[in-house]
Amino acid sequence: MRKRNEGKKIARGAAWMGAMAMGLALSFATAEAKTKVLLFFDTEDFTCDRSNDAIRDIANILTEEKVVGHFNMVGLLCEELVRLRRMDVLDSLKGHAIGTQTYGHSLHPAICELSDREDFGEAYRAVLAQEAEAIGMIRAATATDRVIFQDPPGNSWSYVSFYAYADLGVKFVCGGGFTDRPLTSKGAYGAGGIVRRNNVALGLWYCNCYQIPYSSMFGLEGFLPREGYKPPDVKKILDDSAGRDLISFYMHPHMAVKTKHWDGINYKRKNLVEWGKWIPAPDRPAEDTKVFYDRLRSFIRTIKADSRFELIDLRDFEKTLKPRVEITRADIPAIRRALGKRFSAVDLPKSWSVSDCFQASVRFLRGDKAFRPGKSWGFLDRPKGVKEKTVVLASDLKDAAARLNTDYFLPPEIEVGGKKIGPADFLFAALEAIETGSGAVCVEPRDQLGSFEEVPSLEMVDIKGGWVIHADTFEDRYCSERLKLQLWTLRIE
Numbered sequence: 001m002r003k004r005n006e007g008k009k010i011a012r013g014a015a016w017m018g019a020m021a022m023g024l025a026l027s028f029a030t031a032e033a034k035t036k037v038l039l040f041f042d043t044e045d046f047t048c049d050r051s052n053d054a055i056r057d058i059a060n061i062l063t064e065e066k067v068v069g070h071f072n073m074v075g076l077l078c079e080e081l082v083r084l085r086r087m088d089v090l091d092s093l094k095g096h097a098i099g100t101q102t103y104g105h106s107l108h109p110a111i112c113e114l115s116d117r118e119d120f121g122e123a124y125r126a127v128l129a130q131e132a133e134a135i136g137m138i139r140a141a142t143a144t145d146r147v148i149f150q151d152p153p154g155n156s157w158s159y160v161s162f163y164a165y166a167d168l169g170v171k172f173v174c175g176g177g178f179t180d181r182p183l184t185s186k187g188a189y190g191a192g193g194i195v196r197r198n199n200v201a202l203g204l205w206y207c208n209c210y211q212i213p214y215s216s217m218f219g220l221e222g223f224l225p226r227e228g229y230k231p232p233d234v235k236k237i238l239d240d241s242a243g244r245d246l247i248s249f250y251m252h253p254h255m256a257v258k259t260k261h262w263d264g265i266n267y268k269r270k271n272l273v274e275w276g277k278w279i280p281a282p283d284r285p286a287e288d289t290k291v292f293y294d295r296l297r298s299f300i301r302t303i304k305a306d307s308r309f310e311l312i313d314l315r316d317f318e319k320t321l322k323p324r325v326e327i328t329r330a331d332i333p334a335i336r337r338a339l340g341k342r343f344s345a346v347d348l349p350k351s352w353s354v355s356d357c358f359q360a361s362v363r364f365l366r367g368d369k370a371f372r373p374g375k376s377w378g379f380l381d382r383p384k385g386v387k388e389k390t391v392v393l394a395s396d397l398k399d400a401a402a403r404l405n406t407d408y409f410l411p412p413e414i415e416v417g418g419k420k421i422g423p424a425d426f427l428f429a430a431l432e433a434i435e436t437g438s439g440a441v442c443v444e445p446r447d448q449l450g451s452f453e454e455v456p457s458l459e460m461v462d463i464k465g466g467w468v469i470h471a472d473t474f475e476d477r478y479c480s481e482r483l484k485l486q487l488w489t490l491r492i493e
Helices: 015-021 049-064 075-083 087-092 111-115 120-142 159-167 234-241 262-266 286-305 314-318 329-341 354-365 394-403 423-436 456-460 479-484
Strands: 035-043 070-073 097-100 172-174 194-197 200-206 209-212 246-251 309-311 390-393 414-416 419-421 440-443
Touching: 035 049, 049 087, 049 286, 070 075, 070 120, 075 087, 075 120, 097 120, 097 314, 111 120, 111 159, 120 159, 159 209, 159 479, 234 286, 286 309, 329 354, 329 423, 354 394, 354 423, 390 394, 390 419, 394 414, 394 423, 394 440, 414 423, 419 423, 423 440, 456 479
Parallel strands: 035 070, 035 246, 035 309, 070 097, 172 209
Antiparallel strands: 194 200, 200 209, 390 440, 414 419
16 A cells, blocks of 8 residues: 655745745836736645635636636545546646646655755756656646646755756746745845846846746635635735736635645644545535635736736747856956845856856856856755965866866855865866966955845745644755755846
């Protein structure tokens, strides 16, 4: 008998997320620009067939209103839908965008539990195999040709899974709380996951995936009736949303028919029940479900009728993503200036991560004239830089470049002419040597990782403390720290 279990994104924002979220920030969008709206549905309850009715009903409402919903499906749920012959549910999903929410959601080991290993290769192989199986389950059940988006359960922002998903062709990671970026007092940035520089809206990439946050301002479950309930002020919600670059509203379909999350009952801290012998969450009164459906339909119609908004489909949005642009030696002065001003992703003259710039500098030291970026890499260990001014020779930089492997995680230290310097030290020294032709470069102590300005919440990430489903045995020895160490993969488009 297969052991399976799972859980919920009950606390999509741990306490820290509330401070980080503060509502998605207003941007400097022009009066003509429409706010892009995405509708997400975290479709995950494989423990109770009644929850499947809600998937069907919600999908049908969207179809009738001629809008696309984004359904993040759990692999095991898709397997259950096939086993139960719920063709009514699967048929209702036709025309909608189908993504993944992992193989088992809250089934232990959950994805961060599976990822929390010192040996990245071991963690990667385990996650890749599991999530490839999940995507296969989803495609087989829904007849989806490609799965291009994913939603982490709870706060399961596994750096391992991001690399794995990118290799599996998953372009978008949705719901990542660390990308939920409030507007600064200077007005430099827009809605979470959307960075603004020079009044231009730019998307955010991390670990080679385009990051799309869920709105922390309003969740669709706010339309569910409850004791002491006061209906949400839809006008205020939309007025607060208008003018942003992008806004996403999400819910869990099972909550339309249940009063509690399924995984908190069956999978909190461990697999509490035997596979197939699940404890069903309490049913919601049918009249409350109907009220919710009516309010959801009304909300969708209100958005459609409001000229300030545009409901979009990630499958179409994918087509707007720009191809990667090569870095040439002629770009080095601009890159050097940009990194000197802000040690972070470069968006002028083109869109490049710090990792891209590092890889390019290595190639140029080897004699290449151009470099076309592919996969960006961060670190597995915190980088260490020089403690005092250090002179390195250009010839030694070239020798070190010849030895460096840029097709894997970057080294925390690099030996140059018998001296150990940090990766940022190497990058800035290489850029100077390439631009100026100098035979020797003075390296000064500097921050090796760079600025978290675009993703300030990333510095506060505490995966272990952010989701009630995580097992007590989950130590988070590597997940939170290594998620931060991928900062060099940050790219803004």
